[in-house]
Structure formats: C-alpha cells, structure tokens
Amino acid sequence: MKVLIAGGRGRVGSKVADLLESRGVEVVSGGLDDGVDYLEGTGVPEALEGVDTIINVLNTRSFDKDAAVAFFEGTTRTLSAEGARAGVQHHILLSIVGVGQGDASDIGYYLGKVAQEKALAEGPLPYTIVRSTQFHAYIPVLADQHMLDGKVRAPRELIQPVELGELVSLLAEVAITRAPLGELEFAGPERFFMDDLLRGTLAASGDAREVVTVKSFGAVDVMVPRGEYQMGHELYPIRGIPLAD
Numbered sequence: 001m002k003v004l005i006a007g008g009r010g011r012v013g014s015k016v017a018d019l020l021e022s023r024g025v026e027v028v029s030g031g032l033d034d035g036v037d038y039l040e041g042t043g044v045p046e047a048l049e050g051v052d053t054i055i056n057v058l059n060t061r062s063f064d065k066d067a068a069v070a071f072f073e074g075t076t077r078t079l080s081a082e083g084a085r086a087g088v089q090h091h092i093l094l095s096i097v098g099v100g101q102g103d104a105s106d107i108g109y110y111l112g113k114v115a116q117e118k119a120l121a122e123g124p125l126p127y128t129i130v131r132s133t134q135f136h137a138y139i140p141v142l143a144d145q146h147m148l149d150g151k152v153r154a155p156r157e158l159i160q161p162v163e164l165g166e167l168v169s170l171l172a173e174v175a176i177t178r179a180p181l182g183e184l185e186f187a188g189p190e191r192f193f194m195d196d197l198l199r200g201t202l203a204a205s206g207d208a209r210e211v212v213t214v215k216s217f218g219a220v221d222v223m224v225p226r227g228e229y230q231m232g233h234e235l236y237p238i239r240g241i242p243l244a245d
C-alpha cells in the first residue's frame with residue numbers, strides 16, 4: 001500500500017504520516033515544501049506514482065470566500081483528476097462538521113470546504129469525507145479569532161471539540177481498511193457552550209482577556225454533529241468547565 005498525503009508536512013498531515021509509517025505503510029508527502037503544488041499542477045503526476053490512496057489534508061490561511069473556494073476546489077479537482085490517471089483507488093478528505101449546513105452559509109472558509117467536498121464527490125475517485133469537529137489544540141486559536149476591541153466575543157453556541165491524535169488514528173484506519181465510506185462525522189465526548197469553553201481555557205493559562213457572551217451572528221451550533229457520528233474518548237485537557245448537557 002502506498003499513500004500520498006496531500007499536505008503531509010502540515011499539523012494533521014505530519015502526524016498521519018508518522019502513524020502510517022509506524023504501521024509499515026509507504027507514505028509520500030505532497031506539499032509545497034515537497035515541490036508539489038496542486039493549484040499550479042507542478043509535481044503532481046510524480047508524487048502520485050504507484051499511489052493507491054490519497055489523504056487530503058491541505059489547508060489555506062485564507063478566510064475570504066473567493067480565495068478559499070478557489071483553493072479548496074482547485075486543489076481537490078487536480079488531485080482527483082491526476083489521481084484517477086495514476087490508478088488511485090481511494091481519496092480521503094478531511095473536512096469539518098457543520099460545513100454545508102444551511103446556517104453556515106456565510107463563513108467564507110466553510111464555503112471553501114463545501115466546494116472542496118462537492119469537487120471530491122463529483123470527481124472520478126471513490127472517496128471518504130471525514131468531517132471532524134475542532135481540535136482541542138485549536139480552542140485558544142478560536143479565542144484569538146473572536147477578539148474585538150480587546151475582548152473575546154463568544155456566542156453561547158454548542159461546540160464538541162476532539163483530540164487531534166484520535167482523529168489522526170481514524171484517518172489512518174480509514175486508509176488502511178481501504179474501503180471508501182462516503183461520509184462520516186467525528187466529535188469528542190463532551191459538549192460545551194463556546195463562551196464557557198473559551199473562558200475556562202483562557203483562565204487555565206493565566207490569560208486575563210475577558211470573554212464576553214454575545215448573540216450568535218449567522219451560523220448557529222455548527223460545531224456539533226447533528227446526526228450519527230463516531231465519538232472520540234479523550235476528554236478536554238482543562239477540567240472543571242461546565243458541560244452543556
């Protein structure tokens with residue numbers, strides 16, 4: 001078995017690469033640092049030589065709608081088309097719980113992920129979309145993203161974060177079992193309100209920023225799965241934060 005990890009030196013990709021290699025799987029990393037660019041199309045056929053499975057954990061820093069859509073759609077279309085030419089049997093994509101749901105329609109980055117999922121589903125390869133909730137390690141970043149006028153403005157919305165290591169194990173498992181599953185969702189075992197979670201997280205690290213509870217704007221409760229999902233077991237590392245249920 002030979003796996004191309006598109007974004008293999010990124011936060012998620014590097015951990016998936018390590019885990020697969022520790023299980024004896026041949027892994028190729030395909031990212032900008034490896035001389036592979038899925039937007040420009042450079043180095044893609046070479047990266048895909050002999051590959052049977054793609055794990056797509058590419059990312060862009062852009063939250064602008066047009067840029068995010070162009071990135072996620074373009075890179076995924078290239079991977080699928082070139083993958084089909086190279087004889088790939090399974091394209092695994094990491095996405096986010098809640099994208100594509102009606103009330104998440106105003107988030108540019110999410111629209112990029114929606115376009116990415118659509119490009120994958122319309123493409124020629126059998127696929128699995130793994131939609132995960134936010135990683136535990138991402139919660140402090142979420143606080144930074146909600147800063148306005150020196151305060152963290154957090155809506156009282158549900159969020160169900162997950163431990164990255166468990167998601168990495170799931171991606172590796174999906175690759176090793178080889179069977180395309182269509183779509184599946186993955187979330188942690190605890191559900192919080194976002195304002196409580198950010199308040200407790202900042203307090204635990206001695207961060208004095210005030211967290212103000214605000215009304216939801218646009219998307220509501222998109223950070224929790226709504227249907228069936230697989231559940232991780234690892235609890236949020238900071239204890240004592242009130243649970244939502």
Ligand SMILES: NC(=O)c1ccc[n+]([C@@H]2O[C@H](COP(=O)([O-])OP(=O)(O)OC[C@H]3O[C@@H](n4cnc5c(N)ncnc54)[C@H](OP(=O)(O)O)[C@@H]3O)[C@@H](O)[C@H]2O)c1
Pocket residue numbers: 006007008009010011012013030031032033034036037038039040057058059060075094095096097113132133134135138
């Ligand atoms: N953060 C969360 O809580 C969360 C939750 C659910 C899902 N996700 C999803 O997880 C995925 C991976 O995130 P991450 O944090 O691991 O991303 P990351 O650390 O930013 O890594 C992104 C990777 O993409 C590569 N890349 C970017 N543009 C490229 C291009 N044009 N051609 C080839 N490679 C390119 C980068 O290559 P270089 O390293 O060479 O620059 C890097 O390896 C994202 O799709 C995100 O939506 C995140």
